[in-house]
Amino acid sequence: MLKLWKIFSKGLVTENPLLILMIGLCSAVAVTSGVANAIGMGAAMTFVIVFAELVISLFRKLIPNDARIPIFIIVIAAFTTMVDLAMKAYWPDLSESLGVFIPLIVVNCIIMGRVEAFASKENPLHAAVDALGMGLGYTWVLIGIAAVREILGAGAFLGIKIMPKGFQPILFFTLPPGGFMVFALFISMNLGIKRGMDARAKARLETSKEAS
Amino acid sequence: MKKDSLVYTVVFTFVVALAFVFVLALANDLTAARVADNKAFATQSAVLKALGVDYADPDEARRLFAELTLDAGDATGPAWKATIDGQSLVVVQETGAGLWGAITIMLAARPDAGRVSGVAILAQNETPGLGGRIEEAAFLDQFRGERSDGGIDVAVGAELSGLGDPDPDNGRVDGVTGASRTSVAFGTIVNAALARVRAISGGL
Numbered sequence: 001m002l003k004l005w006k007i008f009s010k011g012l013v014t015e016n017p018l019l020i021l022m023i024g025l026c027s028a029v030a031v032t033s034g035v036a037n038a039i040g041m042g043a044a045m046t047f048v049i050v051f052a053e054l055v056i057s058l059f060r061k062l063i064p065n066d067a068r069i070p071i072f073i074i075v076i077a078a079f080t081t082m083v084d085l086a087m088k089a090y091w092p093d094l095s096e097s098l099g100v101f102i103p104l105i106v107v108n109c110i111i112m113g114r115v116e117a118f119a120s121k122e123n124p125l126h127a128a129v130d131a132l133g134m135g136l137g138y139t140w141v142l143i144g145i146a147a148v149r150e151i152l153g154a155g156a157f158l159g160i161k162i163m164p165k166g167f168q169p170i171l172f173f174t175l176p177p178g179g180f181m182v183f184a185l186f187i188s189m190n191l192g193i194k195r196g197m198d199a200r201a202k203a204r205l206e207t208s209k210e211a212s
Numbered sequence: 213m214k215k216d217s218l219v220y221t222v223v224f225t226f227v228v229a230l231a232f233v234f235v236l237a238l239a240n241d242l243t244a245a246r247v248a249d250n251k252a253f254a255t256q257s258a259v260l261k262a263l264g265v266d267y268a269d270p271d272e273a274r275r276l277f278a279e280l281t282l283d284a285g286d287a288t289g290p291a292w293k294a295t296i297d298g299q300s301l302v303v304v305q306e307t308g309a310g311l312w313g314a315i316t317i318m319l320a321a322r323p324d325a326g327r328v329s330g331v332a333i334l335a336q337n338e339t340p341g342l343g344g345r346i347e348e349a350a351f352l353d354q355f356r357g358e359r360s361d362g363g364i365d366v367a368v369g370a371e372l373s374g375l376g377d378p379d380p381d382n383g384r385v386d387g388v389t390g391a392s393r394t395s396v397a398f399g400t401i402v403n404a405a406l407a408r409v410r411a412i413s414g415g416l
Contacts, residue, residue, distance in 0.1 A: 030340050064221040071228055078232035082239050089243035092250040099337065099344075175390060176341055 004129050011133030013197065017110040018141045019190040024110040027101045028142060029179040035158045038146035040094040042139025044087070044102055048079045049111045050131040053119035057127035060120050072115050073106065080105045110134060141186060148182045149173045254334060255290075255318075259303050261332035262320035263296055264356065284412055291412055294320075301329050302409045308401035311393045313337035315346075319405040321360060323413035328364065331355040331402065343394030354378075354385035360406055366399030368392040 015021060018028055031041045052075050056063070063071050084102045087095040095102065105111065114134055119127040150156055153173030155163035163169075172178045214220060253270055256277040260267060265280065267273040281292035281303065291304040302323050307316040315336045320329035331352055338344045345351065357380045358364060367377070368387040377386045387395025 033341050062215075062224065064215055064224055066216060067221045067225050071225060074225075074228055074232055078236055081236055085239050085243045085247070088250065089246035092254065099340065101340075171389075174341060179341070 004126070007126055008129045008133040011130065011135075011137035012140070013137075013190060014194055016137045016141065016190060017113075017134050018138060019187050020194070021110075021113070022187075023113055024108050024138070025183070027104060027108065028138075028145070029176060029183060031098060031101055032142055032146040032149055032179055032182075033153070033174045034097070034150050035143060035146045036094065037097055038142035039139075040087070040091070040098055041101060042135070042142045044080075044083045044098075045105060045108070045110070045138055046132070046135030047083055048076060048105050049114060049135045050128055051079045052076045052111055052115055053127040053131035054124055056115050057119040057122060057124040063120070068120065069116075072112065072120075076111055076115070077106045110138060141190075145179070145182050145186055148185075149178060153178060255305070258305075258318040258332040258334045259292055259294075259320075262303055262318040262330040263294055263301060264320070264330045265296065286408070286412055288408060291408070296329070302412055304405050304408045304412065305334065306401055306405035306408060308397065308404055310336060310338050310397045310401075311343055311391075312339065315398065315401055317398075317401055317405060319402060319409070321406060321409045323409070324361070325406045325410045325413075326359070326361040328355050328358045328360045328402075328406070338391065338394045343388065343391040345388050345391065346394060346398055351385075351388055355402070356380075358385060359383050363403045363406060364399060366395045366402070368395050 011017065013020075017023055018025065027041065031037045052072075055075050056072060080103065083105070084095070087098070087102060114130060118130050122130070147157065150158075151162065152170050153175075155161055155167045155169045170178075173182065253273065257267070257270075257273050259281060260273055260276060263280065265276055267276055280294045280296070282294070284291045284293045284302070289305050289307070291302065294301050294303060300323060301320050303318060303320045305316065305318050307314050309315070313336075315338070316334040318332045318334055320331075321327065322329070333347050333352070336344065336346065338346060354377055355364070359381045360383055362383050365384045366387045367384055377384050387399075
């Protein structure tokens with residue numbers, strides 16, 4: 001159980017795909033101009049990574065080594081297409097505003113990276129838990145960045161105006177440069193949290209050593 | 213069979229692809245009707261938006277669309293005629309090149325193309341956050357009621373304050389900041405649509 005929690009939680013902070021591994025940044029900066037987009041993208045990504053890792057882990061012993069990358073791409077592309085079709089059918093507005101970034105999940109390096117580095121070596125349960133951690137780690141960062149950008153850049157949250165009437169929206173934040181800046185602030189914030197966690201773990205280790 | 217042999221690799225890849233093609237065909241079949249429905253609704257709501265007609269829900273939009281518009285499509289593409297508050301208007305769907313891909317708009321104007329009633333965007337692939345902001349009301353609302361007998365000029369660069377162009381009589385709207393190429397392309401498409409409005413009503 002503790003091992004599962006460890007696998008799951010590393011995606012949230014210590015090995016967060018966006019803030020520590022720093023992969024998959026392109027779509028992350030692009031879709032974070034609004035919170036609704038961030039939630040949609042995070043959910044789509046989490047769905048694809050969980051099922052891709054699960055399926056590949058299930059068949060990991062059968063997949064021929066030489067052709068593994070094409071096979072990974074077939075699996076990832078299949079799940080991405082399912083998400084794309086479902087969005088077009090049930091959430092056309094969201095599909096419209098996320099545009100090309102949903103089909104581009106196929107080549108998102110977070111999924112390729114986790115499938116290659118983790119799912120193709122570990123059992124299905126561990127793979128699914130890892131995928132869930134990575135997916136949620138991706139999603140919380142997207143929603144966090146999008147919230148800052150939407151509140152400051154448009155004075156709104158989920159499209160609902162929340163700032164007082166006199167508030168002049170700072171357009172800079174909805175534009176890409178603002179996105180990069182907020183992104184950098186999240187990276188440093190996450191590093192701060194990680195250092196704090198490391199220091200606490202070290203202190204705990206030392207006290208347990210002294211006790212023994 | 214050996215896992216790394218050529219035959220195994222080919223057969224395995226083929227089987228995986230076949231299995232997923234089957235699953236995807238099924239998924240496509242399940243969603244096709246809804247997707248087509250959404251697409252038809254997107255067209256209808258864009259026509260209503262261009263005409264400046266408000267609706268509360270998809271059903272009302274469908275009813276209003278059926279009541280208001282009369283198909284007048286020509287060889288170039290779909291077009292409709294409608295009468296709003298006694299003023300007859302022509303709506304054309306026009307596609308043209310944007311910066312990254314095609315932009316499809318719906319433009320409603322008086323039959324002589326002397327004044328635009330409204331513009332709505334049906335599809336675009338411009339840069340999200342830059343050119344993609346042509347979808348925002350702040351940009352599109354500038355076209356509402358704009359005089360257009362001499363065409364419409366989408367101003368870019370430092371020509372205007374960047375706060376929009378509120379004057380409906382100068383045939384000019386303010387482009388999107390940081391997206392000059394998209395703004396210029398959008399102006400070209402709007403003017404092509406105006407030419408088609410003139411051509412369609414000239415035939416009567």
